[in-house]
Amino acid sequence: MIKGQCLCGKVQYIYHGDLEKSILCYCKHCQLAQGGFAAWNSPIPLENFELISGEDVLKSYFHTELKARVxxxxxxxxxxSHRLDLPGVIRLRLGSVVEGKIPPPYEEFFQEYKPNFIETIHS
Ligand SMILES: [Zn+2]
Ligand SMILES: [Zn+2]
Incomplete structure (x- = not known):
């Protein structure tokens, strides 16, 4: 089981399951959205994601037509984030996890945007 939250704590969630994999995405959209060098994500089935609180403060931003960043x-x-053409799956931002086990990234996307001070995970 995974527990997570936002910085202010208004949004709290539980993922009823184990995270099977995590990925790093260095694409420019993720960098702009996260304010960091990568987004650290894990795809999970929406049906096992339970929002405990904060539904009223959650906002969705569509930078592209099909992909919402929440x-x-x-x-x-x-x-x-989630895609309208991929219902049933959300991509959890793993920096929001406060309890539970996160597997190390198995893949890195858009390495052309990866800062050269970050070491490659899979060499
Ligand atoms: Zn918050
Ligand atoms: Zn990205």
């Missing part, structure tokens, strides 16, 4: 409207923490 964040806390109070503190701005990125929480997950």
């Amino acid at each position: 964040f806390c409207g109070e503190c701005g923490s990125p929480l997950y």
Whole structure:
């Protein structure tokens, strides 16, 4: 089981399951959205994701037509993304996890945007 939240704590969630994999995405959209060098994500089935609180403050931003980036409207923490053409799956932002085990990234996307001070995970 995984527990997570946003920075201000208004949004709280539980994922009823284990995270099977995590990925790093260095694409420019993720960098802009996270304010960091990568997004650290894990795809999970929506049916096992339970929002405990904060539904009223959650906001969705569509930078592209099909992909929503969901964040806390109070503190701005990125929480997950989802695609309209891929219902049933959300991509959890793993920096929001406060309890539970996160597997190390098995894949890195858009390495052309990866800062050269970050070591490659799979060499
Ligand atoms: Zn918040
Ligand atoms: Zn990305």
